[in-house]
Amino acid sequence: MTKIGELGEEVVALWLTQQHYRILYHRWHCRWGEIDLIALDEKINQLVFIEVKTRQPKNWDHDGLDMVNVGKQKKINITAQVFLSQHPPWQNYSCRFDLILVTYISRKNNYLQDTFKVLNHDQIMDKNHVFTIKKHLKNII
Template sequence: MGSDDSSQLNSSRKRAPADPNSSQSPNSRALGTLGENLVAEWLQQQGWEILHRQYHCRWGEIDIIALGRDEASYQNRGIPHHQFPTLAFVEVKTRRRGNWDLGGMLAVSAAKQAKLWQTAEIFLSTRPDLANNSCRFDVALVRCEPSRQNIKQILLPLTAANSKSALTGNYRLTLQEYIRAAFSN
């Protein structure tokens, strides 16, 4: 088999990216994007502004970069919360039932944390206007479970009581846990 034959074979194995709103089972990347969509919507409902999604640099990727008010943090320090917004670098882990890594938490290893830290530093170097904001690294754990309903698109709930769950295709996505300041340098 020549090199042209092997490249044809490899290109025929490549699949088109999965449509995240498809009723078929999403692949890992599409599933991750669905989880990120849910978390981004939830953050916006909490009053956060999404500055960037899937920020890439040579060190890695940050799923969500958001700017908002971390009132609890400021109240504990006696600082008026209107003075300094917080910049949150959010790592989203979306998992199906039966995963091996505690819903994604074990995937945020020390090596992954170091990559996120370096990626955040690169981001901040491109945005000096954000340099005076306090920063934190959050982790969002999203669970994906089969649903009996077949929905053609993501239907995000409008009520605060149900704002941590969404339906798409044959799946229900639920924000299981949002860990603020999950790690630091």
């Protein structure tokens, strides 16, 4: 069974492709950490390291924002440096670190199988949840 955080990352990947991003890696990891998504913002030709936080509404940590503290930011930065050292073709691109906050509500949609359906600009549904892109914060580090 897929975890809700992984579903949130898949929803964000779909949403980003609609915003002219090309998803390069999903859950890229090394011994120092993991980056949820690595994408190319094709509008400005910029490499983007993306942290995704998926929460239910009315959560205690401001939709996951509180979890991206200085320690987490350093870990993402080090992991991105390792990525760039292992992937020389991407070293010449300018880089950005984004945070995307997603909320979801559980609900049964019997007519959907294991696919996503875009409801509007920032809402995507699967057979058990409705996901909402709450915030896309650019350049968090």
